Amino acid sequence: AKPYIYITRRLPEKVWKELKRDYEIGMWPSEEEPVDASTLKYEISRADALLTMLTDRIDADLLKNAENLQVIANLAVGYDNIDIEAAKAKGITVTNTPDVLTETTADLTFSLLMATARRIVEANQFIKQGGWKNWAPFLLAGSDVHHKTIGIVGMGRIGAAVARRAKGFSMDIVYHNRSRRMEVEKDLGARYLEFDELLKTADFVVCLAPLTTNTKYMFNKESFAQMKSTAIFINASRGKNVDENALFEALANEQIAAAGLDVFEIEPIDNNHPLLTLSQVTCLPHIGSATMETREQMIELCLENIKLVLNHRRPLTPVS
Numbered sequence: 001a002k003p004y005i006y007i008t009r010r011l012p013e014k015v016w017k018e019l020k021r022d023y024e025i026g027m028w029p030s031e032e033e034p035v036d037a038s039t040l041k042y043e044i045s046r047a048d049a050l051l052t053m054l055t056d057r058i059d060a061d062l063l064k065n066a067e068n069l070q071v072i073a074n075l076a077v078g079y080d081n082i083d084i085e086a087a088k089a090k091g092i093t094v095t096n097t098p099d100v101l102t103e104t105t106a107d108l109t110f111s112l113l114m115a116t117a118r119r120i121v122e123a124n125q126f127i128k129q130g131g132w133k134n135w136a137p138f139l140l141a142g143s144d145v146h147h148k149t150i151g152i153v154g155m156g157r158i159g160a161a162v163a164r165r166a167k168g169f170s171m172d173i174v175y176h177n178r179s180r181r182m183e184v185e186k187d188l189g190a191r192y193l194e195f196d197e198l199l200k201t202a203d204f205v206v207c208l209a210p211l212t213t214n215t216k217y218m219f220n221k222e223s224f225a226q227m228k229s230t231a232i233f234i235n236a237s238r239g240k241n242v243d244e245n246a247l248f249e250a251l252a253n254e255q256i257a258a259a260g261l262d263v264f265e266i267e268p269i270d271n272n273h274p275l276l277t278l279s280q281v282t283c284l285p286h287i288g289s290a291t292m293e294t295r296e297q298m299i300e301l302c303l304e305n306i307k308l309v310l311n312h313r314r315p316l317t318p319v320s
């Protein structure tokens, strides 16, 4: 029998059609809604390969059902939704999608920074709601971006790509990371700082760290208390790196000036979320890598990784 690949979300036929010659393909029929728990449990018990979304929690309990599974290809660079140790213990390879989304995600992160600083979304709402009656000297006045200090927490590929953009805006670049990144220091003049020092120094604090047990809630009451009152906080990594209640308090009490968020502690959020009541918060629905070009490349990379593993070859982008 042909090896069986299960895809947990409906993807356009053109990207998987040619695989049908050599593989059996199963797919969750909805593009918008995630696969339900019982379907996932059943499919994991029979699939040789899974193509998963960041919305699918693949934990040890679920992996117990895997009989034939050789590879899980996650359609994201982050893989905190997958229990990597449990997969490894079962000999299952896990892959992610680094590199192909780096520049796209950096574009979004920098757009969010600029949109938050210059109040772009608020200004758009203001005019569409008929608020523009007069020009005024401080109407929708925001913060400068150029020549300010950006503090990048998590200097991976995306962090470095954001730093390159910041350099183009004549920003001073400081960063914090598990290890020093000599090439960004040398090429962009980025300075390494301890986390607490970065919080005190940066005008823009940008979180691009992956979610791990070490980074969970690294932005909390104490962190926000150390930031400048004019600081703008940007998160484009994972919502659980941030204690959202603490962020809300810091913004509401004007301990920090504004926030731009592409990710949330529990996604999706609905329109009753407290952060949405604050005009100084710009929110996006986790669209960091969402361009047509990049999403297609991410899907292709997942499928390539699956084919390689099923053919007993090394995948292009294993997670470890």
Ligand code: GLV
Pocket (backbone or CB within 6 Å): 054, 075, 076, 077, 078, 079, 101, 237, 288, 289
């Ligand atoms: C998106 O959040 C990703 O990890 O690729």
Ligand code: GLV
Pocket (backbone or CB within 6 Å): 077, 098, 099, 102, 155, 156, 157, 158, 159, 208
């Ligand atoms: C992801 O690609 C990262 O290393 O930031």
